[in-house]
Amino acid sequence: MQVVLSAINSKYIHTGLGLRYVGEYAKAQGHEVTLIEETINTPILAVLEKIMAVPAQVYGFSVHIWNKPFVFKLIRMLRKLRPQAAIVIGGPEVAFDAERIFAELPQADYIVQGEGELVFSELLQCLVGGGAVPKHIAYREGEQVNLNGGITVIDDMSLLPFPYPDLEKMLAEHKIVYYECTRGCPFNCAYCLSGISRSVRKRPLELVLRDLDRFIAAGVPLVKFVDRTYNLDEKYFLPMMRHLAQADTNATFHFEIKADILSEHVMDFLATVPKGRFQLEIGIQSTHQPTLKAINRQDNWEKLSANVKRLLSFGNMHIHVDLIAGLPYEDLPTFAKSFDDVYGLGADMLQLGFLKVLPGTQM
Template sequence: MRILLTTLNSSYVHTSLALQSLKEAYANHQASVKADLIVREFTINEYLPSIADRIFFLEAEIIMFSCYIWNMKEIAWLGNRLKQMLPNCKIFLGGPEVGYTAPNALKKYPWADAIFCGEGENLLPKWIDHLLEGRFLNHQSILYREAQVLEAGPRVEYLSDLKDLPFPYSAEDLKSKKDRILYYESSRGCPYSCQYCLSSVDQPLRFLPLERVFTELNLFLQAEVKQVKFVDRTFNANRQRARQIWQFLLANDNHKTNFHFELAADLLQEEDIELLKSVPKGLFQFEIGVQSTNPKVLSTIQRVTDFQRISKMVRKLKDLGTIHLHLDLIAGLPYEDWNSLAKSFDDVHNLGADMLQLGFLKVLPGTLMEQNAEEYGLIYDPLPPYEVISTSVLSAQELLRVHHIETVFQRYGNSGRYENFLQAYLQFNPSAFQFYRELSEFFRVKGWLYQPAKERLHWQRLFDFVKAKNFDQDKQLWFLNKLKLDFCLKYPDQDLPFKQMQDQFSSELRGQLKKIWTEKKVHQDFGLAEEEKYKYRFVFFDFSQEDLAQEYSSNQARVEKSIWLFVYDYPYGHNLLSYGSIDKKLFD
């Protein structure tokens, strides 16, 4: 008997921890007769008829889909199509998108034959054993359509001890998937009870034995996996245990593998900061869910946090300069109106993390948020991903504008390409939310919000936004020179995308600049070894390097044409090596 375990990941770089864990659980299962269990992973970006075609020719008698919020729409299409193509094939569903509302899922998807609920590593091997004996396993965590009892949901059974869980990756998996994101769990469950999250629904917090975690992390390190993402919902719920894992990774760093953790920043202590001071750049990245800074909102959704302490710890982490920081906010939470959301955004933006993700509330089936949706005045899409459309305090139009803000913020604020410009601009616009609101409205009016564009056009559009503002000439030049600097730092080998600021060098000046370079008058000043191969560009700026580095003041800013030199490696990638304005004495 052939059984197919399959799912659709959000993109190719991601992998399915659930399928890997189930596959290895069955591989380790001892039985006299075993089924042919195969795993196939696809992505939601693939052509669905093509996926159906490939599944059809696998000739599986049973197809089992792992269902999540991001792939349920595609699985619904595939399940219906495959049932028509393979009427005798049994199709089973599992995963958080169906497991918490199994009776409704069976009604909603008439092509599905059963729903598996909860954790399947122990359940799946037993179920297959019964299947090979010609009968279905009668179990409290499985709801069969043939039972015709679709009103009461099954009782979900959770593993009381994680020590018997298999390591989810074979040696071949580690080898073939080393350049993708591999997911790992050292714990299951969550200590919190946030109303919007399924992780808090009847899932006790359990941990893998620490020595086993060390052994398995060593397998990732030996395989030189590119990135390992811990899926522990709150990695540092047990502070001492988190420190021990960090200490192990520090002691065994292979300088190639990156580890991602989801943390509660307000649980961090000074002892953690001291330990993390020794973390080399690129080893760790932290994701910290703030969601809102409004105490009433946090109390309503049952998320108990201390934003003042979060701020303190995030700033300490940022000061280390070695750990990538990713902070999360959620728009559309109950009682978070426009002004409250703006404040939450500004509060978190001001912490200066590497990335701020502005997400939108998903009213997931089976959560307390779904139960209380009417009380909170939540209007949301009944189809996955169940995104909020409006609330009692945030209109549909306001939420649309927040989507617009998120679009331009993702393009500019999170890109890391416009740091000098944004820092300068926000000197005069203390509300980042208001700035991105103005930028998004400018884009909306121009028709640019969702219009695909090449990278160079993004720079030109930001240039156009500044030109359209009613600034005095010197301040406008200041902002545009900051933008010009950002482009030259990111793309030292490319011509400027702003036609209005492209440089016009006279033939005489070009000759002088070439002489300065060939006679190596600037090599020592710029810390360059004379024997190395470089390429260079000279660029006009309206300010000297010293003046542009200072904060803008209308009384102090000096508009003075200055020539800057940008040196990059060649032919090894055109990465910037050094830059700065040229001393006028070199022209003598």
């Protein structure tokens, strides 16, 4: 079956990691998949022309907070031009409230609820051979929306294919390489989707090391891990970091970590890594205790601040810290204190984000 998957990114340098996994898995099941990556800054008619150039039977779109208006407008146009095609949408902006989304976008036929690699390929098999719509794909029967099993996750991360068959092209176009070795999070921050399953699923370490070696061999300059809390399991992440520290490469590897759970053993190791090999992003978000309690976030500020300062003293890693403006129970004076607390750490970068209220989260 001929399939088009469309990832509309927020910037040219970004890549649609989720749809890459979905597409490569579908290819392995025998489907012909074309991935089209564009940005919200590309003229919509130019994107439509690219999509229409492939006479597919199925068109799939990943919907995120940054591209929803663009993608919905694109789908409405596509439906008029491809009335017989199946249109499938997935992603965090649509997965958790199918009834509302179908009402908002009646041009869509199916909604993937959750992690889509397996269920999307099962849907393609259904569309080829007939049979019942697979579980975790929402669909309409007349005016009735069938949620059909609700949200799904991938339990076995070894099933995921290598997502970058076009790695050389990506490097030539100076795109960012994103990678994940785990999904899920044991924490339950009220604004975040990652903790919904509560279970952390790991890609087998030998497969991760193989993937990373492919990046190194290709000369990738920067790999950004998208794992929400990379440093949860020392027996898992530390062998990976050691492997990367010992590799013959000029690449930099970016990790999002929780600084207050770094052990002495890990801190001693991080002091030894080659300069520029790692960069660490540390989500702090707020230092106001009523706010942290309200968003279910547990941080040990004393340990966190001491570890950040110690990491900075090593002089071998870029340290990036994050704050969120707009969290509950934080007004301008309390946010100013959070800002002063975090700015006072002296990190290489302080990133100030604004609260985004995401479908499916507690908030």
